[in-house]
Amino acid sequence: MDAKEVVRAFWTAMASNDFVAASQHLSPDFEGIWPQSGEVITGRANFAAINTAYPASGLWRFTLKRIIADGVEVVTDVDVTDGTVRATAVTFHSVAGGLIRRQVExxxxxxxAPPWRADWVSIQP
Incomplete structure (x- = not known):
């Protein structure tokens, strides 16, 4: 599989809500970086555990809106919802040896939207 296919398979596995299975698309020395909170997830087991323990109102649904690949670097834009919470994840994936080695998410x-921009923009639903 090329890097784009590896990342696509990862998001398909995430949609199963079996985060242990999804973690098998990650390298054993995986690093997941969440810059906004300063957290780093190290290893498959920690990735699976944090996603399994994450509070949710129902099963998580992942909608892959966009995927862009350049060699072993892949960027995804994904809508995430549990039926109550709705979020967007923009993830930069680095793939090595057919596994995701690093994610910056x-x-x-x-x-x-600030009112001062109203004359120049429209608002998406």
């Missing part, structure tokens, strides 16, 4: 929070 951003979870941007939505915010209201």
């Amino acid at each position: 951003y979870w941007p929070d939505p915010f209201p």
Whole structure:
């Protein structure tokens, strides 16, 4: 599999909500970096554990909106929801040896558009 296919398979596995199975797409020395909180997830087991323990109202659904690949570097834009919480994950994946070695993942929070820009923009639903 090329890097893009590896990452696509990872998101498909995440959609199963079996995070141990999803972690098998990660290298044993995986690093997951969440820059906004300063957290680093090290290893498959910690990845599976944090995702399994994450509070949720229901099963997580992942919608892959965009995937861009350049060699072993892949970027994804994914909608994530448990039916109550809705979020976006923008993830930079580095793939080596058919496994994801590193992810740098951003979870941007939505915010209201400032009124001063109203003359130049439209608002998406």
